[in-house]
Amino acid sequence: MASGPKDETIRMNSSTRGPSLLRFAAPQNFYPLAGRLAPWFAAIAVVLTLAGLWLAFFVAPTDATQGNVYRVIFIHVPAAWMSMFIYLVMAFWSAVGLVMNTRLSFVMSQALAPTGAMFCFVALWTGALWGRPTWGAYWVWDARLTSQLLLLFLYFGFIALTRAIEDPRRADRAGAIIALVGAVNVPVIYFSVKWWNTLHQGASVSLTKAPSMAATMFAGMLVLAFASWAYTLAVTLWRVRPMILERERHTEWVGAVLDREGGRT
């Protein structure tokens, strides 16, 4: 099952013979690899989530000014980071797809989008529930919140467009353009708290200075951020597999995979 297909027409059309890592750019090599990796990332995500929740609720102290409501931060910040990061990764794969004409790159960015949208929604939802007791409002139209809401709509637009267009090649290209143009919004979100006078607080964590919070709070946030990375990898790899089958349904290797699957279900 790991050995490559013998059929010449398939071999000619994909870079099966490329060196080392590059061979996983070929769908028939990437498909089984994704299937093998996903459970490991899922297991890592579970372990890190449990560790992170323990830090968040049983190690991190009650905040002197905010009390316990601040504990929303442990999902709010990782979700917000993830929502921005996933969009940038989608833009990256879209650019690779447009430049190198690799179909798997487009499929990858489409497999990432629902998870990015999910994290974006979580960031907005937890932000609203945190905003109410601390600001007195679930929602305000400040630059941070508005640009994050725009990110959610960009995700929805990307998903709707790529699914609405029948021809996969055109869908890929149209989606790639939304992903690339919309990526401009990500630095706007990130720097919005600096550029404008927002109700939303500034960054508590940055690469250039020490985090302005207790070490245990920071640790919990970081562990849950890594958990969401592992989760994203697992769920994206699981989502991309049927997408690959769909796209490559005319090939022999997909036929072989389907015969195996058909016997099981």
Added chain:
Amino acid sequence: MQWESWSAFWDMGGAGFYVWGSYGVTFAVIGLELVLVLQRRKETVKRLLRWRRAVGKDGSGRAGARMES
């Protein structure tokens, strides 16, 4: 340990609604996403198997016709 008792834990100093509302919905949408991904996989395999039977199962003949370029 931060909590005097389990009821203090669930109460979250009066912020229980906001904290558990955040965590609850987050894990609910994660669960929903996992269910949808699993369903999509099953549905795709079923649909493609049906498609292959309709097209002529062994995949010879027209197979690879769309692989041009």
